[in-house]
Amino acid sequence: MSTPTEAGTADREVARSANTFAGDVWVNFKRWNLKAVRNPFVLVVSLAQPFIFLVLFTEVFGNVAGGAVSEGLGPGVNYTTFLVPAIAIQVALASAVTSGIGLVNDIENGMFEKVLVSPMNRTAVFVGKTLAEVFRIALQIAIILGLGVLLGAEITTGVVGAVGIMAVGIIFSFWFIAFSNMLAVLTRDQESTIIGANILQFPLLFLSSAFLPLEVLPNWIQLFARINPVTYGVDAARAIMLDEDVMTVLEVTAFDGALNTIVPAVAVLVSLGLVFGAGAVYLLSRASSSDVR
Amino acid sequence: MSNDQSIADAETPRDHSRDSSGSRVESAKHISIDISGLELTYGDGTEAVSGVDLTVGNGEFFGFLGPNGAGKTTVIKVLATLLSPTAGEVRVNGFDGRTEPRKIRESIGYMAQETSIDPELTAEENIRFACEAYGVPRGERDERTAELLDLVDLEAVADKRSEEFSGGMKKRLDAATALVHRPPLVFLDEPTTGLDPKARNRLWEYFQRINEQGTTIFLTTQYLEEADTLCERLAVILDGEIVADGSPADLKRQVGGDVLDIELGDGSEARARAATIAREFGNFDAATVEETETGISVTTQAARQSGTDLLVALRDAGLMVTGFNIRAPTLDDVFLAITGERVDTDGGATTTEEST
Numbered sequence: 001m002s003t004p005t006e007a008g009t010a011d012r013e014v015a016r017s018a019n020t021f022a023g024d025v026w027v028n029f030k031r032w033n034l035k036a037v038r039n040p041f042v043l044v045v046s047l048a049q050p051f052i053f054l055v056l057f058t059e060v061f062g063n064v065a066g067g068a069v070s071e072g073l074g075p076g077v078n079y080t081t082f083l084v085p086a087i088a089i090q091v092a093l094a095s096a097v098t099s100g101i102g103l104v105n106d107i108e109n110g111m112f113e114k115v116l117v118s119p120m121n122r123t124a125v126f127v128g129k130t131l132a133e134v135f136r137i138a139l140q141i142a143i144i145l146g147l148g149v150l151l152g153a154e155i156t157t158g159v160v161g162a163v164g165i166m167a168v169g170i171i172f173s174f175w176f177i178a179f180s181n182m183l184a185v186l187t188r189d190q191e192s193t194i195i196g197a198n199i200l201q202f203p204l205l206f207l208s209s210a211f212l213p214l215e216v217l218p219n220w221i222q223l224f225a226r227i228n229p230v231t232y233g234v235d236a237a238r239a240i241m242l243d244e245d246v247m248t249v250l251e252v253t254a255f256d257g258a259l260n261t262i263v264p265a266v267a268v269l270v271s272l273g274l275v276f277g278a279g280a281v282y283l284l285s286r287a288s289s290s291d292v293r
Numbered sequence: 294m295s296n297d298q299s300i301a302d303a304e305t306p307r308d309h310s311r312d313s314s315g316s317r318v319e320s321a322k323h324i325s326i327d328i329s330g331l332e333l334t335y336g337d338g339t340e341a342v343s344g345v346d347l348t349v350g351n352g353e354f355f356g357f358l359g360p361n362g363a364g365k366t367t368v369i370k371v372l373a374t375l376l377s378p379t380a381g382e383v384r385v386n387g388f389d390g391r392t393e394p395r396k397i398r399e400s401i402g403y404m405a406q407e408t409s410i411d412p413e414l415t416a417e418e419n420i421r422f423a424c425e426a427y428g429v430p431r432g433e434r435d436e437r438t439a440e441l442l443d444l445v446d447l448e449a450v451a452d453k454r455s456e457e458f459s460g461g462m463k464k465r466l467d468a469a470t471a472l473v474h475r476p477p478l479v480f481l482d483e484p485t486t487g488l489d490p491k492a493r494n495r496l497w498e499y500f501q502r503i504n505e506q507g508t509t510i511f512l513t514t515q516y517l518e519e520a521d522t523l524c525e526r527l528a529v530i531l532d533g534e535i536v537a538d539g540s541p542a543d544l545k546r547q548v549g550g551d552v553l554d555i556e557l558g559d560g561s562e563a564r565a566r567a568a569t570i571a572r573e574f575g576n577f578d579a580a581t582v583e584e585t586e587t588g589i590s591v592t593t594q595a596a597r598q599s600g601t602d603l604l605v606a607l608r609d610a611g612l613m614v615t616g617f618n619i620r621a622p623t624l625d626d627v628f629l630a631i632t633g634e635r636v637d638t639d640g641g642a643t644t645t646e647e648s649t
Contacts, residue, residue, distance in 0.1 A: 019426075019428045023425075023428075024426075027422070027425040027426060030425075031411070031414075031422055034413075034414065034418065035411070035413045035414070038413045038414070038454070039413060109409065109410070109411065109412060110405055110407050110408065110409025110410070111409060111410070111411050113375065113405055113409060114403075114405070114409045114470070115426065116375060117373050117374065117375060117398055117401075117403045118398060118423075118426040118427060119395050119398040119399040119426075119427065119428065120426050290374060290375055290376050290377040290394070291377055292333060292334070292335055292336060292376055292377060292379065293335065293336040
């Protein structure tokens, strides 16, 4: 296979460096970060709501809920400390929605197709975009943790714990990032994606261990909370925050203290991320393939 | 300087690619696009392209015409590796569409029908992203970005977000991003649809300039005037098949003579009578007669010699002739002759006369 192809291009060699996988990831990572900075509205909105929750809930429910919390987790735990890990997960949830919105925008303004006709590696394109979103989620969780500490929350495990909570937030976000991308590909419509993803947020948050210990909630909520990913995210983050085994939906005693919560919760979240991730990868590769439909 | 190289390409004889005497290898050197037996059927059974054969030589300014839904965009998307053909072979810049799509993507520029830019990024950032996406070497990106901003006259707004741009500016920016890697072949899918005449003229200049620098251009358009001004060679696609191929002058010649437009003072009945008289008029061997909104239009070899005789015959028949004009055929006439449809150049959409 030497002559026709090589002869066909030799006389118009274009000076270009070959794209590399890492290079393509970096290019897209940069673009999506730039877009996030350009669009502070998205950044602020996905932080504002969780922040309002944090302030209002501690002020309004703090006194009432404090009793239930210290009953369940010991007298040293105030409601702010109890709530901050849940808000961190809420931030991850709210921010993950923007991943799908970004994809819909790209499809609508033609950038999606533009990227498809470029020689960039398509997996690298999506990895870069997702990394930018994950990076933003980590930053936002850091901001929430900082605000929480200012409001009187206490991270028992210190800075390492804070990094751990950010990591849990990221692991938690994967399934919802994948989910919002699936919505984006299926609806190809910005409003539907926003509504579809937002409508789920409140039921998921309230029907979990986020705002009150599960023991004080009605039975049906306790049942639902078992299959609710938010419970696992919040429990893992809270276990790090308090350095305690806080999980009630799964009884694991194979490890030590907080690890009895963190290990099973992270395992659940990772598997969930893989399942939803596979769905998103399937839909995205179908959307970017050149097969005629 | 790869520019010098490209200019050298442009100087190669344009007809070489169609020269059948050259060996396969020799001619492959000068062929940008080689399509044979291309078929594409969509999932719902719509046969968008049915058996297209087409060759476009290096450095050509090639125009691809056809009414809406004729298959223009489908062909361009196959060439740009966005769609896989149902059957047939496609080679672009010497690379096989099926097995080497990434090589094709590296070596082409593609401007989609819908303007495709990131509105949240500035003009400069859009071009820079394209530079990175196409692997333009790091050291050359600044220079290339500046050069392209200059080419499309957007230096003054380089740092403005592109969402604030007018339609024409967005199109120009889009065109610039398709050229970052100095592709030897550029696809332009209706690049000037929806632009005002001034913006359109400016884009034409850019396209001509890059073509003069040696870039092969594959253009689809709704505007026949555009095809006439820019393209050295045209192909017309109708219902998924190529029905005409040649230079604008060749195609006009095929219409068969000059066009005599006659305006009539009376209504549609008069037009019908006039058309009958013209059809039966002895001095014309083979005339095509068409009723227009204001009168009739007669296309014939003898239009110049015997046109006045027809006017006299019409007057003798009691019809009032209020105006007449003899002209060379335009691409619009070509289009009408081939497709049975006139192109509505104002709205960019075609008006169907269901005569095919």
